[in-house]
Amino acid sequence: MFAWLDDLTAYGTLVEIGYAKGRGKTIVIAAPETPQTFGWLSEASEVGIGIADSATNDLWFAFSCASSTIAAATPLEALKEVVRLSPNLESPIEQAFWGAYVQQMPRELNGLEAQHPVFGGRYRIDFALPKQKIGIELDGYAWHSSPEAFTRDRARQRELELDGWRIVRFSGSEITKDAADCVRQAAAFAASIERDRPTP
Incomplete structure (x- = not known):
């Protein structure tokens, strides 16, 4: 309603x-x-x-x-x-994280976007603050457990970091255990990056 x-x-x-x-x-x-x-x-x-x-x-x-x-x-x-605030999310852990985010709406994560495309859509970051180039990735076991996926994730992370992105990762079990705490940690991560950024 x-x-x-x-x-x-x-x-x-x-x-x-x-x-x-x-x-x-x-x-x-x-x-x-x-x-x-x-x-x-x-x-x-x-x-x-x-x-x-x-x-x-x-x-x-x-x-x-x-x-x-x-x-x-x-x-x-x-x-x-x-x-x-009602994005189409692909997994239960993404839904849990987003639900905890919507409940808290921490100031440090203002403007958070779900399913953010990068490099012309070649990759997608689970959750992102595009202006600050901060990404939040959730690693569910089903999608990230094979040796190929592990290698692909590391290559992707390096490419994102070379482009200036800072990424924080959470495992699916962390999200399942306490999604609200993961949101708080993501907010603290974003705040620490903003604090450490050089002033223009």
């Missing part, structure tokens, strides 16, 4: 959000701002404190039901972000 909230009178939408939550549906809430910074809450407080308190509680209810939240200027921008 996708809901755009930019008004304090969205009671029908709030009911639908609660119903979707009760049915176990994925809920994406998008709004111009987060509940903490909604400018129109201050407008409501001019009418009466009870209205503002009630509206704040309603918004917190809606946002607490969400699987993910998006701040965007318009509903169209929010929908574009929904598409970006």
Whole structure:
């Protein structure tokens, strides 16, 4: 379910959000701002404190039901972000990593892309910050266990690094055990690279 909230009178939408939550549906809430910074809450407080308190509680209810939240200027921008946040992933470990990323949305990984093509599409990096040339690779046993795959992975990694990419790798068992921790480690890796980059 996708809901755009930019008004304090969205009671029908709030009911639908609660119903979707009760049915176990994925809920994406998008709004111009987060509940903490909604400018129109201050407008409501001019009418009466009870209205503002009630509206704040309603918004917190809606946002607490969400699987993910998006701040965007318009509903169209929010929908574009929904598409970006719903990539077509090839494996369960990629889905687990992306799900943990969407839950956390660490600032260090802002702009993370899934299935990023490089060298004209000859290779694909599982997850990438293209502007910083930082890649995150997930090595599942099924795809990376043969001697040929092992050799191919090393040649590919060297080629990427010669082009300026920095790659962090996680095994499938690491992702399965604790995808959220892998996301935190990837964010720390990206932060350390940015800290170590020479200033122009």
